[in-house]
Amino acid sequence: YMLEGGELLFVAETEGGKVVGFVFGRREEDSAVIGWIAVHPEYQGRGVGGLLLKAVEDEARRAGLKTVITGTPFARSFYEKYGYECYRVERALLLELIGRTVNPPRDMDVRPLLLDDLPALASFMGDEEYLRFLMAYFSVYDSDPDMCLIGFRGKDVAGAVVGKRNEVYPDLVTLEELVVKDESYAYDMLDALTYAVSVKGYRWVGVRLPVRGLDEEELLRSGWKDAKLPSFWTRYHIRKHLR
Numbered sequence: 001y002m003l004e005g006g007e008l009l010f011v012a013e014t015e016g017g018k019v020v021g022f023v024f025g026r027r028e029e030d031s032a033v034i035g036w037i038a039v040h041p042e043y044q045g046r047g048v049g050g051l052l053l054k055a056v057e058d059e060a061r062r063a064g065l066k067t068v069i070t071g072t073p074f075a076r077s078f079y080e081k082y083g084y085e086c087y088r089v090e091r092a093l094l095l096e097l098i099g100r101t102v103n104p105p106r107d108m109d110v111r112p113l114l115l116d117d118l119p120a121l122a123s124f125m126g127d128e129e130y131l132r133f134l135m136a137y138f139s140v141y142d143s144d145p146d147m148c149l150i151g152f153r154g155k156d157v158a159g160a161v162v163g164k165r166n167e168v169y170p171d172l173v174t175l176e177e178l179v180v181k182d183e184s185y186a187y188d189m190l191d192a193l194t195y196a197v198s199v200k201g202y203r204w205v206g207v208r209l210p211v212r213g214l215d216e217e218e219l220l221r222s223g224w225k226d227a228k229l230p231s232f233w234t235r236y237h238i239r240k241h242l243r
């Protein structure tokens with residue numbers, strides 16, 4: 001039921017009064033936002049989740065709300081079964097490095113990024129992009145200087161990349177910033193980071209899209225997969241318009 005302050009909570013009970021599922025959410029403007037829904041594993045697949053969704057929808061309608069929305073890494077097909085649509089995907093992709101031969105980029109020389117290199121990078125970046133890059137760089141260069149890389153084509157700076165160890169998942173390094181002088185260098189810079197991460201013995205390298213110069217389909221074709229780690233996942237934005 002709708003709690004004070006616009007919060008929403010329903011539980012599902014068996015006839016014997018055992019709680020086997022719940023849904024928790026809140027009201028935001030003219031939407032009900034589902035924060036969390038779960039059904040006891042032994043009771044999954046029997047329509048309990050569907051009843052919980054219906055309870056939210058009925059309550060939202062009563063309150064005059066227009067939509068039910070949520071974001072989920074795992075349960076997209078569950079929502080779609082009940083008439084919800086996915087209207088946006090925030091894609092996180094992972095490449096597993098264990099058992100994979102990873103090579104450094106062929107046409108680029110790569111080395112750790114030094115403070116002295118920064119002016120050369122600034123020369124091809126906009127102010128805002130440069131500031132974002134500096135923030136990423138300074139947030140990791142103490143702890144992981146070898147995850148900050150600069151690439152050269154001949155004598156020319158081609159781009160730079162900053163990777164960061166995931167705080168929750170210790171076996172993952174994610175790409176924080178990638179800047180390139182020409183978009184065609186983006187994959188080489190990604191390869192440079194992947195190689196450095198692999199040499200360090202991590203299991204995964206991760207990318208949150210969109211990143212300028214990197215194409216989702218291309219990454220999926222070359223072995224990257226949707227991320228479903230506890231702290232790093234592809235988020236499906238889901239909604240249903242109430243009638």
Ligand SMILES: CC(C)(COP(=O)(O)OP(=O)(O)OC[C@H]1O[C@@H](n2cnc3c(N)ncnc32)[C@H](O)[C@@H]1OP(=O)(O)O)[C@@H](O)C(=O)NCCC(=O)NCCS
Pocket residue numbers: 035036037038039040043044045046047048049050051071072073074075076077078079081
């Ligand atoms: C997702 C969940 C709430 C669904 O509850 P449920 O009672 O099993 O759902 P229903 O029986 O009403 O619907 C079943 C449908 O949901 C989907 N579904 C069931 N389990 C699922 C799961 N673990 N992941 C994704 N979809 C699932 C299937 O499409 C299934 O349809 P089918 O039976 O025709 O194959 C439940 O599986 C659960 O608690 N999962 C773990 C927690 C979770 O992922 N919560 C959502 C994160 S926001």
